[in-house]
Each structure stands twice: as C-alpha cells, then as structure tokens.
Amino acid sequence: MLNALEVFTTVLVGLMVGVEFSVSFVINPILDALPEDSGQLGRSHGGRMLGALMPVWYIGSLALVALWAVAGWGDPGTHLVVTAAALLILSVVMSVLLLVPINNRGKTWTPENRPEDWKEQMKRWDRFHYARVAVIIGAFTLLVTALA
Template identity: 60%
Template sequence: MQDVLAVVTVVMVGLMVGVEFAVAAFVNPILDRLPDDGGVAARSDGARVLGRIMPFWYIGSVALGAVWAAVAWGGAGAALVVTGTVLLVLSVVMSILLLVPINSRVAAWSQEGVPTDWKQQVGRWDRFHYVRVGVIVLAFVLFTVALG
C-alpha cells in the first residue's frame, strides 16, 4: 500500500512540476515574444484554464504527501516525505498570497481590456512563479529520493 501511495504521489507531483516548468521555461516566454501584445489573450486564457485546474492538483499533491508522510511516519525516508509535503504547503501558500491575485487580474483582461502596466504585472507573476517552480521541484526531488 505504501509503495503504491508513494509512486502515485511522485507521479502526480512530477507531472505538476512538468506543467509548471513548461509554463515558466517555454510557454510564457514564447507568448511574450508574440508581436503586438499577441500573448496577452493567450496568457489570459491560460490563467482561466489553469486557474481552474491547478488548485485541485496542488491540494491533491499536498493531500497525497500528507497521507504518505503519515503512513511512512518513523520509517526510512519519512523525514524526506514530511519535508517535501511542507514544501508543497509552502507552494500553496505562495500561490494564494502572491500568484492568484495577479492571475485573477490576468484572467479578466480579455473581457475588461489590458491595463497599461500589464507587462510589469506578468513579469511579477513570472518571478513569483520561478520561485514556486523551484519549491515544487525540490519537493519532487525529496519525494523521489524517499521512494528509492
């Protein structure tokens, strides 16, 4: 049971890391290079779509990590699982406090129009997102090491 839980957690967190890394390293930089602010509508749509999906993915990852930590408590690798889960909780807190407010504004741009400081807003979101990606990558690494 614990092995299945561990593998499911690692896969779920690994896929989340892949999506978030792809957004940071490839998708948003590509959108930012589109001419005439062409990436604004795409960022707005992405903010709406991923803004509906990612909360469940993050909370689900935290829940899986917490259950794995409880099941593994006192065993080999338990400290790694607990630390990885704490990092995922940190990523959720970062998301709620730093990224979601900006993301909510970006999601509304296609309906309300683009503000004059839109580049500064998406740049700030990107910087916070890079930090969050680092946090979830570290959680993933800890989970992966604990699995072995």
C-alpha cells in the first residue's frame, strides 16, 4: 500500500511540475507573443482556470507527501520526503503571499479596465513563478530520489 502511495504521489507532483513548467516556458511566452490584447486576455483566462485548479493540486500534493512521510517514517529516504514536504510548504507560502495577489488582480483584467502597469505586474508574477517552479522541481527531485 505504501508503494502505491509513493508512486501516486510522485506522479501527481510530477504532473504539477510539468504544468507549472509549461506555464513558465511555453504558454506565457506564446501568449506574450500574440498581437494586441490577445496575450493579456489569454493570461486572464489562464489565471481564472488554473487559479481554481492549482490550490487543490498544491494542497493535495502536500497532503499526500505528508502522508507518505508519516506512513514511511523510519524507512530509508524518509528525510528526503520530509524535505520535499518542506519545499511544498514553501511553494504554498510563496503562492499565497506573492503570486495569488497578482493573479487575483490579473484574472479580472480586460483591455478596458487593466492598469497601465499590467505588463510590469505580469513580469513580476513571472519572476515569482520561476522561483516557485524551481522549488517544486526540487521537491519532485527529492521524491523521485526517495522512491528510487
């Protein structure tokens, strides 16, 4: 049963990393290259869609990693799982304090109501997001290592 939990948790966190990585390095660059207001509209839509999904994914992943750490306490590699949990906690704190406030503003923007500094706010979100992606890649790497 513990093996199934370990594999399921690692796959779930890996998928989350893949989605967040693609947002940073594929989707947002594509949106930013679109003409006129298309990119901003796409980011607003993405903020609404992923803004609803990602909190569940992040908290669910953290809960599964914590369960893995408790269920496997004393096993080799548990310290890696605990460290991965700490990194996922950091990613949630980063999200709540840094990314969510910008996302909550951005998801309501239209070409008619967006602030003049909307591009700077999106660049700030991108910088915070790059850091968060690095943190969750670290957590995923630790989980894969613990699994192996």
